[in-house]
Amino acid sequence: MPDYDPQTIETKWQKSWEEEKSFKVEADPAKPKYYLLEMFPYPSGRIHMGHVRNYTIGDALARFKWMQGFNVLHPIGWDSFGMPAENAAIQNKSHPNTWTLANIKTMTEQIKRLGLSYDWDREIATCEPKYYRWNQWCFLKFLERGLVYRKNSEVNWCESCNTVLANEQVIDGLCWRCDNEVITKLQEGWFFKITDYADRLLEGCKDLEAGWPEQVLTMQTNWIGKSYGAEVDFQIKDSNEAIKVFTTRPDTLYGATFMVLAPEHPLTLSLSRGTEQASAIDAFIKEVKSQDKIARTSEGGEKLGVFTGAYAVNPLNGETIPVWTANFVLMDYGTGAIMSVPAHDHRDFEFAKKYDLPIRIVILPPDGNTNADDLREAMTDPGPMTQSGEFDGLAGDEAKQKVCEHLQSKNIGKATVQFRLRDWGVSRQRYWGTPVPIIFCEQCGTVPVPYEDLPVKLPLDAQLGDKGQSPLKSLDSFINVPCPKCKAPAKRETDTLDTFICSSWYFDRFTSPDEENAPFSKDANRYWMAVDQYIGGIEHAILHLLYSRFFHHVFRDMGLVETREPFAHLLTQGMVIKDGAKMSKSKGNVVDPDHIIGRYGADTARLFILFAAPPTKQLEWSDQGVEGSFRFLKRVWRLFDETATILREAPGDLDTGGDLPKELKELRRHIHTAIKRVTEDIDKRMQFNTAIAAIMEFVNHLYAFREWWTSQKESSADGQALFKESVETLILLLSPFAPHIAEEMWEQMGHSQPTHHTPWPEYNEEFLKADEIEIVIQVNGKVRQKLSVPAGIDEDSLKAQSLEDPRIREWTDGKEIKKVIVVPRKLVNIVVK
RNA sequence: GCGAGGGUGGCGGAAUUGGUAGACGCCCAGGACUUAAAAUCCUGUGGGAGUAAUCCCGUGCGGGUUCGAUUCCCGCCCCUCGCACCA
Secondary structure, three states: OOOHHHHHHHHHHHHHHHHHOOOOOOOOOOOEEEEEEEEOOOOOOOHHHHHHHHHHHHHHHHHHHHHHOOEEEOOOOOOOOOHHHHHHHHHHOOOHHHHHHHHHHHHHHHOOOOOOOOOHHHOOEEHHHHHHHHHHHHHHHHOOOEEEEEEEEEEEEOOOEEEEHHHHHHOEEEEEEOOOOOEEEEEEEEOOOOHHHHHHHHHHHOOOOOOOOOOHHHHHHHHHHEEEEEEEEEOOOOOEEEEEEOOOOOOHHHOOOOOOOOOEEEEEEHHHOOOOHHHHHHHHHHHHHHHHHHHHOOOOOOEEEEEEEEEEEEOOOOOOOOEEEEOOOOOOOOOOOEEEEEHHOHHHHHHHHHHHHOOOOOOOOOOOOOHHOOOOOOOOOOOOOOOHHHHHOOOHHHHHHOOOOHHHOOOOEEEEEEEEEOOOEEEEEOOOOOOEEEEEEEOEEEEOOOOHOOOOOOOOOOOOOOOOHHHHHHHHHHHHEEEOOOOOOOEEEOEEEEEHHHHHHHHOOOOOOOOOOOOOOHHHHHHHHOOOOEEEEEEOOHHHHHHHHHHHHHHHHHHOOOOOOOOOEEEEEEOOOEOOOOOOOOOOOOOOOHHHHHHHHHHHHHHHHHHHHOOOOEOOOOHHHHHHHHHHHHHHHHHHHHHHHHHHHOOOHHHHOOOOOHHHHHHHHHHHHHHHHHHHHHOOOOHHHHHHHHHHHHHHHHHHHHHHHOOOOOOOHHHHHHHHHHHHHHHHHHHOOOHHHHHHHHHHOOOOOHHHOOOOOOOOOHHHHEEEEEEEEOOOOOEEEEEEEEEOHHHHHHHHHHHHHHHHHHHOOOEEEEEEEEEEOEEEEEEOO
């Protein structure tokens, strides 16, 4: 009678799965497909509990889908370009490639010890030329489509990482990777025109409502930030020039009492020339430029401004209004200039009060008071226009529309939209990434590397500078190339591409990882995409998930993919925490997955992680909880092991002809209840914790049944058969969560087909019904009695029986019975007074 | 400030359509087995009163709807996350 020995069992089955290539799949139009994907890991060194949780959730689902008969694509790969490799290499005086490959090796071993159902034949690593050549291909194709451009601009710069960051990679003014403060810097670089797709990315969110968490969609929607409004031209006094502004409140145009330009706005400087404000403007521009961009753009920052010396004309009321410049107006949103309506905008109000500028109420307040002197704060609510000439009385969208029509008819403005989204800066001044496939030629200018010359290989013999400066800039063998057009000596671009490009289409590559003539095969893509279920951390809610959607939309325009969106369903798993905090080395609360697997086995680790919390919630690590899961698996093993003989001799089928004794009927009901609960918890609710709870309850019932059964003098063949059915069901229900122990028991039961190729058990509604059910009897909504009655009892008898019950009589005697509510199969509520 | 999600025993969490609040597990206590321990099994376990039967209270707080509310509505408090001078 061997004890449960996870190490032996797990080694045995992992070896078997690997040798048999148990989870290898091919596209097969005859079978329904299911593409399950976890966000592929960065090979940082060793796996942590967050990885374990991510992959365990995915694996449970994948195995379940296999058993449901789907052709399951469940791949894994490595997001293996990026800065940590460089930093580690500098520290260890090694090479990023060496470091990365060693980490992949270590982490592969660790992942394999978890018993995950991956198709390892599809493994990819983005740092391999056969992968990143297609990043370059995408770059060139996007360039052809006008979606890539180069510009000199103020960019986010991380001093510690020595590189540019995209807007999405700046979190609270800090670098997303190293938490260092981000500064702005003028830098030339490549941009992806993601703004061209702003509207479609926004609309796509609607397609995703059924499958994505609302939170993520809200974040994406806010990030794209579409605003409806109007562009309006304000004529500059005594000049032919106009200042173009964007406003979301054209209905407040009559209240525009001054204007504000961004300090960087070209008119700020030019308007002030020749006025007595010239020197003040010069000083102000200088001051704002030295001001930290983050501080400047954060709410509550002090609003500072200076009069430019110039005036403009309000196009609707003809009033002359002063033009100011101020730090809170940004050059890169809208037109870089605003009309200020202090009565109806918080910022304008604050600014007007500070610099004593006029305020005029043009939206009627609820109390009807239009005296601006009484205004304590800006009134930003919508309302009827007032003091606005012919528009008085119009309100809301109608008012805005009418004003826009008027502007348009006079050719001084029009309805328009603005987006908060900025183009995606993809140039990185670092080494360990995809080289940008561009050559600079003095004669021909910027020349794309011809497709047939791809990949532009990243030279692996380069030595990193000790501050992370890219060695490419000084590597003559890399830089010096003939111009593809004129063959004259030219120079390669030395920037590399943002690693987020690698992860923006890897899921497409998984459909045909060995494709040599394209980033992926269209046929394979058509069969496998979209990803049916994507699983990963919420930290990618904007970054990776937005970029991937952008790529997918472009691919669709290129005719490479057919689905509208790449990820049909998204699950954002919660964090793993311990002692109330995220696991981290600095806090010393890290639990090493290897340690847990070594001590209890992968099945215990998996079971605990799935049982401790629903997948989307954060999970508090508990060593005692792990003990509990281990104890449960031992309990399952014992149940199986101690009855192995009985199970082996059991007849295959139940002799259903005879009426079963009560205990057997009960057992059968427990089997089918367990199947129903586990199936629905996985499939409909994705709530593994309750699925496992249902299995635990089932096991408790099996123990109770076994005790009753072994106490019987004679054991019936039906009992034996049903017990066998119970244990086999248990094994199958358990197998997505704890696959090794399940597989071992399954084999010992005499099955040659592995569990993941065995159909998922089905329940029979008929067997879910009990003969006797418990009905709760309430008096005035309080539970006073519980009755066991036949399941088929009719309402009237139930009602009568309830009213006659002695204990209920104690509450109802001498009182007037106002009403009796009967909820079939559940309760009776007697209302008395 | 705006948006989203939360608040249930000592702890993690259940309650799926308005119908027995606390499933399942952890912790803890008691018992069985054992020379003993470990392992295992059994019992108990929201709070209060009571020998007990049983009763009262109880899902952040205050109200409401309802025969009945963790669930729906109104107001408030607190926590987490995201956005945040975006005109």
